[in-house]
Amino acid sequence: MNLVHLKYAVEIEKTRSISKAAENLLMAQPNLSRAVKELEESLGxxxxxxxSRGILVxxxxxxFLRRARSILAQVEEVENYYKYHKxxxxxxxxxxxxxxxxxxxFGEVLKQVDSSLPCEIYFKEAGYEAAIDNILQEGFGLGIIRFQREREGEIVPALESKGLRCEPFFEFVHVVAVSKFSSLAAKQVLGLDDLKGRIEIAFAEEEFEVPALNRKQCGCRRICVFERGSQADLLRSVPNTYAWCSPMPQQTLESLGLAQLECKGEERVFKDMLIYPEGYRFSELDKLFMAKVRQIARLL
DNA sequence: GGCGGACTAAGGGGAGTTGT
DNA sequence: ACAACTCCCCTTAGTCCGCC
Incomplete structure (x- = not known):
């Protein structure tokens, strides 16, 4: 028994005729007759x-028909649900x-979302490997990965061999973020010595994005957090803390109560790169996000 | 090659119609 | 009233075709 059999039976009941039902179902009457017979035999x-005047139920x-109608109604509901949402x-x-x-x-993208329509939006902050997995395994459309510039030659071919397209769009050197009330905030440029004795607020699972080599020079006092909000809170509330981070827009620094400073001694260049599956069809929101992230990065 | 879906042709059977 | 005819509906048999 399958859904087609249920549709056949319901149509026959509706027309009270196998011939008429076959006509409505755009099939030959003998086939409908046989299909219904098979259905009856399979169910016993x-x-x-x-x-000779038609059929009687x-x-x-x-x-059986009461159950069949119920099932078909549910199937129709599911089809309509996904047809609409798709x-x-x-x-x-x-x-x-x-x-x-x-x-x-991402905030700029959200401003463009039509609130009258349903939406499914996922914004996941993740490290290098996790971002790739999210695209390859979890069905994410876009990703941005961060890596040290020297590794680009090995990373790009590796990603392309996995069926990912790569578009580098932003190069930067890490800066130091501190509270705007920190004694360091008044300085134009920091040296690594300025960080000695201070506490670094770091992300626990960071891999490529933090200049870990400098920790030895700065002394290794660290508080590990898992999200940017916690990092910003601690920078503001705990004296003598700092964090390595990518350059932030001025407006963001002001809203977070932070200052960012260049640090002499940190010269390694990092890159942020857009990745997405080969053949991926960009939605309007995808295109908007890609344009905005490039636009904001250019101003940093 | 097996299987399922669909077609045509042939035929069975019941109900209504018609001629005697 | 009854037999023959006609129509309608359904089933069966044989076959073709596409898919796995």
């Missing part, structure tokens, strides 16, 4: 009593490194 019941047929839902998913400028770009 008689749904219709055949007469048996008592057990009434029970065509109308605004979808956007991106996996990114922890970076204020990327969050700002």
């Amino acid at each position: 019941i008689t749904i219709f009593r055949r007469t 048996t008592a057990e047929g009434e029970e 065509t109308r839902t605004q979808k956007f998913s991106v996996s990114v490194p922890r970076a204020a400028y990327i969050s700002d770009a």
Whole structure:
């Protein structure tokens, strides 16, 4: 028994004729007759009593048809649900490194979301490997990965061999973020010595994005956090703290109560790169996000 | 090659119609 | 009233075609 058999039976009941039902179902009458017979045999019941004047529904047929109509109604409901959502839902998913400028770009995308339509939006801050996994395994559309510039030659071919397209768009040197009330905030440029004895607020699972080599020079006092919000809170509330981070837009620094400073001795260049599956079709929100993240990065 | 879906042709059977 | 005819509906048999 399958859904087609249920549709056949319900149509026959509706028309009270196998011939008429076959006509409505755009199939030959003998086929419909046989299909219904097979259905009855598979269930071990008689749904219709055949007469030369048409068909009659048996008592057990009434029970079967009641269930069949219920099932078909549910199937129709599911089909309509996904038909509507597939065509109308605004979808956007991106996996990114922890970076204020990327969050700002995401905020710009959210402003363009039509609130009258359903939407499914995923914004996940993740490290290098996790961002790739999110695209390859979890169905994310876009990703941004961060890596040291020297590794680009090995990273790009590796990603392309996995069916990912790569578009580097932003190069930067890490800066030091501190509270705007910190004694360091007044300085134009820091040296690594300025960080000695201070506490670094770092992300626990960071891999490429933090200049870890400098920790030895700065002394290794660290508080590990898992999200940018906690990092900013601690920078503001705990004296003598700092964090390595990618450059932030001025507006973001002001809203967080932070200052960012260049640090002599940290010269390694990092890159942020857009990645997405080969053949991926960009939604309007995807295009907007890509444009905004590039636009904001250019101003940093 | 097996299987399922669909077609045509042939035929069975019941109900209504018609002629005697 | 009854037999023959006609129509309608359904089933069966044989076959083709596409898919796995």
